[in-house]
Amino acid sequence: MQVRPGTRWRVLASLSVPLALTGALALMGRGPAQPARIAVVAAPGPRGVFRVRYGPASGGEMRAWRKRLRTDRVLERAAERLNAFVRLPADVVLAFDECGEDDAYYERGRVTFCYEEVADYADLLGPGATLTEVETRRVEGAASFFLYHEAGHALVDVLDLPVTGKEEDAVDQFAVYFLAEGGPPETRGDALRAADVLGRLARAEAGRKGPLPVWDVHSLDAQREANLLCWVYGADPRGFRQAVHRAGLPDERRSSCEDEYALLAGSWEALLSPYLKAPADTSATQDAGPPHR
Numbered sequence: 001m002q003v004r005p006g007t008r009w010r011v012l013a014s015l016s017v018p019l020a021l022t023g024a025l026a027l028m029g030r031g032p033a034q035p036a037r038i039a040v041v042a043a044p045g046p047r048g049v050f051r052v053r054y055g056p057a058s059g060g061e062m063r064a065w066r067k068r069l070r071t072d073r074v075l076e077r078a079a080e081r082l083n084a085f086v087r088l089p090a091d092v093v094l095a096f097d098e099c100g101e102d103d104a105y106y107e108r109g110r111v112t113f114c115y116e117e118v119a120d121y122a123d124l125l126g127p128g129a130t131l132t133e134v135e136t137r138r139v140e141g142a143a144s145f146f147l148y149h150e151a152g153h154a155l156v157d158v159l160d161l162p163v164t165g166k167e168e169d170a171v172d173q174f175a176v177y178f179l180a181e182g183g184p185p186e187t188r189g190d191a192l193r194a195a196d197v198l199g200r201l202a203r204a205e206a207g208r209k210g211p212l213p214v215w216d217v218h219s220l221d222a223q224r225e226a227n228l229l230c231w232v233y234g235a236d237p238r239g240f241r242q243a244v245h246r247a248g249l250p251d252e253r254r255s256s257c258e259d260e261y262a263l264l265a266g267s268w269e270a271l272l273s274p275y276l277k278a279p280a281d282t283s284a285t286q287d288a289g290p291p292h293r
Contacts, residue, residue: 048088055097145194234261
């Protein structure tokens with residue numbers, strides 16, 4: 001079964017300001033390989049927060065993943081980091097749910113990440129009968145990256161951010177940017193776990209007959225893998241040089257990655273600057289409803 005992280009999407013942004021143009025403006029006056037410098041401007045209006053919810057699970061495997069994800073506070077950690085990073089005008093729910101299919105999507109103020117999607121990552125990253133602790137952490141890291149991808153869709157919606165080109169590519173960029181600029185150092189490799197998932201999907205897809213899904217709203221899995229590797233390297237060339245080399249990103253692409261990351265980081269910085277929080281301005285993570293035991 002093919003896994004397409006974030007297969008449902010909504011384009012709710014206006015197209016008035018090109019993303020690349022805002023990035024170019026943001027980069028004026030600094031070297032292209034410098035990390036984003038966040039200018040915080042207070043935004044008026046009501047405040048919302050990212051809330052969390054773990055939906056019920058019926059099957060044995062899904063129940064096991066629900067228990068593990070809750071124990072490791074995967075949603076809580078994501079919500080806490082997002083709430084400390086950006087101010088919202090309305091609440092957004094981050095939810096794990098049993099869906100009957102593998103999927104992850106954003107729709108009307110809610111990110112839904114299916115337990116089945118997490119189970120598929122486990123099949124890809126730990127094909128043995130029982131996952132090791134290291135493999136489990138890799139699965140949770142990949143899931144966290146794609147949670148931030150879907151949170152990017154939420155920000156485009158609730159903040160009415162302009163997007164040009166594919167929104168799916170733009171929110172891949174947001175997830176890398178957020179992990180590099182707003183996440184703790186130990187989570188910055190989550191984009192590499194996501195790239196590993198996409199690379200394994202791409203290799204499985206290459207063995208199938210029929211045309212590639214070039215019509216899809218997502219870029220091809222192999223393209224997304226290369227993009228993530230490039231942007232992670234561009235954000236921290238010294239820290240990720242060996243990992244990206246082992247993953248096979250060619251020198252022809254790697255030579256432009258620092259400039260690519262600086263452009264995307266500057267673009268997201270320009271778009272989000274009215275909503276970014278000062279370091280002392282934090283909000284408590286809240287449950288979206290009574291917990292399901």
